[in-house]
Amino acid sequence: MSNQYNKPLPNPQRWSQDFWKGTQDHKFLLKKCKECGNIDHPPYLYCTECMSMEHIWVEASGKGKIYTYSTTYLGAPPAFTKDQPFTLAMIDLAEGPRMLSKIVGAKAEEITIGADVEAVFEDVTTDTTLVMFRLV
Amino acid sequence: MSKAQFAIIGTGEVPCGMYPDRTPLEIASWAAYKAIKDAGINKNHIDGVLGAMSIMDNDWNTEVTFGRLPEALGIKNCKTTALVSSGGASSNSLRKTAQGLLLAGHEMVLVIHAQRFSTFTPGQLAEGFAKAGADPEWEIPYGMSFNALSGMLAERYMYETGTTIEQIASVCVAARKWALLQDNAMNKKALTLEQVLGSKMISTPLTAYMCNVLADGGSAFIMTTAERAKKLVDKPVYILGEGSEYSHRNLTKAKDLTRMKAKSAIDLAYQQAGLGPKDMDIAEIYASYPMLTLILFEEMGFCKRGEAGKFFMEGHTSPGGRMPVCTNGEALSFGHTGTGVGIALFVESVRQLQGKAGRAQVPGARFLVENCGGGAFMDTHCSVMSNQLL
Numbered sequence: 001m002s003n004q005y006n007k008p009l010p011n012p013q014r015w016s017q018d019f020w021k022g023t024q025d026h027k028f029l030l031k032k033c034k035e036c037g038n039i040d041h042p043p044y045l046y047c048t049e050c051m052s053m054e055h056i057w058v059e060a061s062g063k064g065k066i067y068t069y070s071t072t073y074l075g076a077p078p079a080f081t082k083d084q085p086f087t088l089a090m091i092d093l094a095e096g097p098r099m100l101s102k103i104v105g106a107k108a109e110e111i112t113i114g115a116d117v118e119a120v121f122e123d124v125t126t127d128t129t130l131v132m133f134r135l136v
Numbered sequence: 137m138s139k140a141q142f143a144i145i146g147t148g149e150v151p152c153g154m155y156p157d158r159t160p161l162e163i164a165s166w167a168a169y170k171a172i173k174d175a176g177i178n179k180n181h182i183d184g185v186l187g188a189m190s191i192m193d194n195d196w197n198t199e200v201t202f203g204r205l206p207e208a209l210g211i212k213n214c215k216t217t218a219l220v221s222s223g224g225a226s227s228n229s230l231r232k233t234a235q236g237l238l239l240a241g242h243e244m245v246l247v248i249h250a251q252r253f254s255t256f257t258p259g260q261l262a263e264g265f266a267k268a269g270a271d272p273e274w275e276i277p278y279g280m281s282f283n284a285l286s287g288m289l290a291e292r293y294m295y296e297t298g299t300t301i302e303q304i305a306s307v308c309v310a311a312r313k314w315a316l317l318q319d320n321a322m323n324k325k326a327l328t329l330e331q332v333l334g335s336k337m338i339s340t341p342l343t344a345y346m347c348n349v350l351a352d353g354g355s356a357f358i359m360t361t362a363e364r365a366k367k368l369v370d371k372p373v374y375i376l377g378e379g380s381e382y383s384h385r386n387l388t389k390a391k392d393l394t395r396m397k398a399k400s401a402i403d404l405a406y407q408q409a410g411l412g413p414k415d416m417d418i419a420e421i422y423a424s425y426p427m428l429t430l431i432l433f434e435e436m437g438f439c440k441r442g443e444a445g446k447f448f449m450e451g452h453t454s455p456g457g458r459m460p461v462c463t464n465g466e467a468l469s470f471g472h473t474g475t476g477v478g479i480a481l482f483v484e485s486v487r488q489l490q491g492k493a494g495r496a497q498v499p500g501a502r503f504l505v506e507n508c509g510g511g512a513f514m515d516t517h518c519s520v521m522s523n524q525l526l
Contacts, residue, residue, distance in 0.1 A: 067393075
């Protein structure tokens with residue numbers, strides 16, 4: 001945790017505030033429709049399948065597989081220059097949705113498509129926690 | 137069988153590259169001047185002027201919104217002027233807006249794109265493009281960039297099809313060969329496969345020469361109805377078929393991440409034209425990144441899935457090849473002018489079909505398939521064009 005975190009932070013929508021409150025408690029929540037069971041990630045105002053406003057937040061298992069990835073060596077946005085090289089990946093969550101995140105604690109050459117990963121919580125500031133993933 | 141409603145009668149373009157002293161108004165004025173002279177029309181017959189939204193340059197966007205273009209260009213009978221947005225898909229949204237104006241009774245519409253990037257610092261551009269291409273809540277906090285996004289798409293496409301990085305690099309080599317035949321292209325030096333593969337790694341598997349460089353540039357075209365076009369110029373270029381598809385905002389939300397519904401847009405355009413890939417003499421593919429050129433070439437029906445890389449590597453899409461692709465060198469070698477890459481390819485399409493493509497001319501070109509798309513590979517707009525009515 002650092003007070004000098006100078007990277008862009010998520011600026012939540014009204015309907016995603018519960019997600020970010022959840023990550024602060026190290027809970028990875030997904031917005032599930034009460035009517036049709038669809039999970040929207042990213043969440044939006046209403047269920048993008050059936051338009052229902054009724055939803056519950058379900059805790060994700062944190063398990064997933066790497067769908068694809070890329071390791072950035074040069075040309076990252078300025079705030080991330082010092083972190084290079086770092087690997088971003090699309091993760092297929094066990095619950096269905098695909099999300100973008102960062103792979104931590106692994107060398108670039110260890111990362112492959114199809115690899116099993118699990119969520120880890122990175123408290124980047126006192127108010128913000130990002131969900132990242134590590135190889136299992 | 138196709139019954140074309142609309143046609144393009146003239147085009148203009150300025151050199152692409154780093155020209156910090158050339159203002160957007162100067163770019164727009166030259167591109168428009170050349171398009172009007174090329175069409176050989178009286179400028180006062182133009183009654184609609186559309187400007188493409190520029191990236192990051194709010195001052196220029198305000199100028200266009202506030203009606204600078206008709207005044208500066210002396211379009212005395214202008215009835216409508218507007219700024220039209222939609223990122224990389226702007227050649228399509230501009231064209232659709234122009235078509236709407238023509239259907240509403242306008243006579244001729246002048247469409248202009250002008251972009252100056254060279255007055256921004258590399259940091260401002262890196263940040264601007266990260267923000268434009270990525271989701272501010274769910275992607276930007278992780279350090280997402282356009283190059284990383286494209287790297288992920290390339291990695292997955294290679295995984296699914298067995299396409300090699302050498303084959304992807306061959307797209308860049310072919311693009312450069314075409315750019316060397318274009319006076320207005322930014323890159324003027326030949327490029328080898330070894331240079332592409334050996335350049336600095338940016339975002340795996342993409343090296344520096346596989347990522348395009350932002351540049352200043354602009355172009356313009358004049359559109360009217362097919363009926364009127366026949367009376368005005370010797371060789372109008374007709375739009376025979378069109379199709380569009382939207383896929384996603386965040387690439388994670390694409391149903392088929394390495395195809396992005398492109399095929400249904402392409403098939404609709406072929407169907408409307410009553411033509412297919414076998415009839416096409418040229419493919420002008422807006423991809424910006426080389427793996428997407430291969431993906432779209434396959435979706436356009438020129439190769440089976442996974443075989444485009446071999447086809448490019450064998451040189452069939454290069455000058456003198458049997459299926460020319462991206463005859464202006466595209467973003468990779470002509471230069472990436474933001475929202476203008478698609479417009480530049482559209483203008484090149486018209487030039488090819490009018491026989492005005494100079495050293496890059498494909499002899500006897502009659503039918504052509506063209507696409508553009510925007511956002512983070514969010515959509516595909518496809519057109520089939522010809523210098524003859526079927």
